[in-house]
Amino acid sequence: MLTILRLSHRRVRDARLTTHVCLTARALGADEVILSGERDENVLESVSDVAKRWGGKFKIRYEEKSRKIIEKFKGIKIHLTMYGMPVQDKISEIKEKSKGKDVLIIVGGEKVPGEVYQLADYNIAVTGQPHSEVAALAVFLHEFFEGKELTKKFGGAKLTVISQERGKKVI
């Protein structure tokens, strides 16, 4: 089980970015997202709606207290942050330690409480440059799943894209 925890969501300002975090999590192989910060029915519904139409078993839910989730989580806890250790130096160790265990990936919002750095087993950076939690999550999952996530099947889909050189085809 691979869970993403999205910290400190703000309804107005973060709606689209959080949606992108959630859909990226789903598309690139995560099993669920836990949303914390402000409760946002729109994000919960729109992500659930995509998951229903496009298949697979991905779930999203809201939990008010992110600290409790991190503390109680049994498994390997990885916090994505530009201040952490380079993903390319740590990914082998993380994959090794994660074998047979649940994994929690913590994705920050605008300001991450200092305690998150302490509670995580790994603080991991996808470059030390400022960019995007969506991009960091994507590269991390791509490394973690070794590219196999790109061919993941989503069972029970109502919509499926047929890959084409040009144009759009959805069945």
Place this chain on the structure above:
Amino acid sequence: MLTILRLSHRRVRDARLTTHVCLTARALGADEVILSGERDENVLESVSDVAKRWGGKFKIRYEEKSRKIIEKFKGIKIHLTMYGMPVQDKISEIKEKSKGKDVLIIVGGEKVPGEVYQLADYNIAVTGQPHSEVAALAVFLHEFFEGKELTKKFGGAKLTVISQERGKKVI
């Protein structure tokens, strides 16, 4: 030279996502972003400001007419779209053909004109699932640069992160 073209930007709705596209482009090895759609001084300034403080030679500029840019571009043109061919099947060919040439990566907004699919040399999908142009760009650049982008140096930086197991350190 690797250029990202961000299509159809909308000032209010897309400001943060477009900023994430631009910063991801910079952090993961692109040389410049061309913004099209609505002109947005805030995005142009905030991205230039990051580039100035964090170093490197990354540029951002605005061009009204995206079609002209794509038509006139001399080099390999890649359009990222969930309807395209799987990145894992095409990346070797793209890298081979891009040797010694400029590369344009076209990143769509909400609705991409049909002509973009025709003007591109490659329509490339990072999964056929709906997710995020930021994530698609990140995975594409990571594949294109083979992970070497993660250790790119940004010369003349006023700010640099020192990687740490815990906490934050910036010099």
